[in-house]
Amino acid sequence: QVQLVESGGGSVQAGGSLRLSxxxxxxxxxxxxxxxxxxxxxxxxxxxxxxIYTGGGGATYADSVKxxxxxxxxxxxxxxxxxxxxxxxxxxxxxxxxxxxxxxWSLGPNYRYWGQGTQVTVSS
Numbered sequence: 001q002v003q004l005v006e007s008g009g010g011s012v013q014a015g016g017s018l019r020l021s022x023x024x025x026x027x028x029x030x031x032x033x034x035x036x037x038x039x040x041x042x043x044x045x046x047x048x049x050x051x052i053y054t055g056g057g058g059a060t061y062a063d064s065v066k067x068x069x070x071x072x073x074x075x076x077x078x079x080x081x082x083x084x085x086x087x088x089x090x091x092x093x094x095x096x097x098x099x100x101x102x103x104x105w106s107l108g109p110n111y112r113y114w115g116q117g118t119q120v121t122v123s124s
Contacts, residue, residue: 002026002113004097009118016087018120022080022097028054028073034101035080036111037071039093039120048107049095050082060106065091089124 003025012018022035032055040046050071051060059071070083080097095118098111 002099004099004113004115006095006097006115006118009095009120011121011123012087014087014089014122014124016122017083017085018087020082020084020095020097020118020120022082022099022115024078024080024099026078028075028078028080033099034106034111035073035097035099036101036106037080037082038096038098038109039091040096041090041093044093046096046109048105048109051101051106052080053106054080062107084120087120087122089122092120092122094119 005023008020034051034053036051037049038046039049049062049065050069052071054073068086072081097115100112104110
């Protein structure tokens with residue numbers, strides 16, 4: 001059982017930045033795995049935002065965040081980060097970390113493990 005703990009959420013004005021952290025309870029590369037960030041705003045479906053394969057090979061981003069959000073990993077800390085810049089009010093949501101994708105699209109919902117979420121609120 002992999003445990004994920006998110007942190008770094010908060011309230012920020014539009015145009016500001018936040019960095020979310022996802023602490024993973026096992027080494028990122030043992031085994032190699034997909035780790036992703038999802039978000040869900042009130043009344044809306046959960047959507048995949050960014051994903052990274054810890055064995056290398058790049059990252060995947062939703063069109064709505066390309067050029068503004070960057071996902072990265074720190075193997076020494078077993079942590080995946082998401083740097084969020086140029087935040088907009090529409091980025092307001094609960095953000096969840098997910099890990100271990102048995103198959104399917106890296107921004108799809110098939111991840112085995114999920115964190116409890118961290119709230120991001122962007123005011124205009």
